[in-house]
Amino acid sequence: MNKDTLILWGTGDSMGVPRVYCSCEVCSEARTTGLNRRFRSSAMLEAAEGELLIDCGPEWRTQMELLDKRFIGHVLITHAHFDHIAGLPEWADACRWLRKKGHVYAPADVLQTLRKQFPWLENQLIFHDCSAGMDWGNWRIQPWKVCHGKNGYSYAYRFDRTKPSSYSWAYCPDSINLNAEEKAPMFGLQLLILGTNYYKEPVDLATRSVYDMVEALELLEETNPDRALFTHMSHGVDFRTDYKLPARVTLAVTGMKLDLN
Structure with missing residues (x-):
């Protein structure tokens, strides 16, 4: 049984929640x-x-401690923005102390950015170009480029x-205003995990980088996954609020913890 x-x-x-400078109701509750x-x-x-971590952000060390983990060997990166890669130097240092090599998987352009930002990482981490896709046991993993609004582009998997x-x-986790080609890999899914910063973000679309929930629900109506989870949520989302979301x-x-069966 799988x-x-x-x-x-x-x-x-x-920015995570709470935002250090913010005293809104959500940050105060957090x-x-x-x-x-x-x-x-x-x-x-x-x-x-084995284990495959998707993205390695600034709370990586805290997340490891909370799960009582002392080492991970494999990380898949969606894009080279701070909130998705800031934990890589600490991970590399852990690899150095433990005398183990870590493995980083990402499309070639993401790896190139990592080399520019952290040129010492490859002393401890082995980079793997997964532009053409990769296999992880019985899983076939395929990256595709998605619009990240004012922030350019990201990759989804x-x-x-x-x-x-x-x-x-x-x-x-990071997309907005996807065209037909960018939406195509979202069809035929049992589960879609999608970034939604706010329920409804009240600013001009040209200044934004991630879907809000209202827009995401329209996307789900089109792509029709069996189930969807909204992630990448800002302090504009309050878990105490009932957003009247569909059952799925x-x-x-x-x-x-999600059972992938």
Whole structure:
């Protein structure tokens, strides 16, 4: 029986929640009971072949400690923005102390940016170009470029498994205003994990970089996944609020564990 699972390590936007300078109701609540506390977005695929972390943000060390982990060997990167890669230097240093090599998977242009930003990483981490896709045990993983609004572009990943049971899901934390070609890999999914910074973001589209929930629901009507999770949520999202989402749509919570069957 297949036991592949996905654990959400973080579900926050680029600034996390609470924002250090902010005293809004959501940030204030996050500092007290912590219901809205959100680390930067990342997720861990656990399969028989081992663990594959998706993105390695600035809370990587805290996330590792909370899960009582001392080492991970493989990280898949969506794009080279701070909130998705800031943990790589600490991970590389852990590899140095443990005398183990880590493996980083990303499209060639993302790897090139990492080399420019952190030229010492390859002393401890082995870079793998996955532009043409990659296999992780029974999973076929395929990157595709998506519009990231004012921030240029990002990559999303589609995961397809045909044995021992068929399952398809996608991870797309940073996208907006996708065209038909960019939406195409989102069809035929059992699960779509999609970034939504706000319920409704009241600013001009040209200044934005991630879908809001209202727009995301329109995308789901078109692509029709069996289930969807909204992640990458800012302090504009309050877990205490009922957003009247469809039954198949859930707000992602840190530590949520999903059975990929």
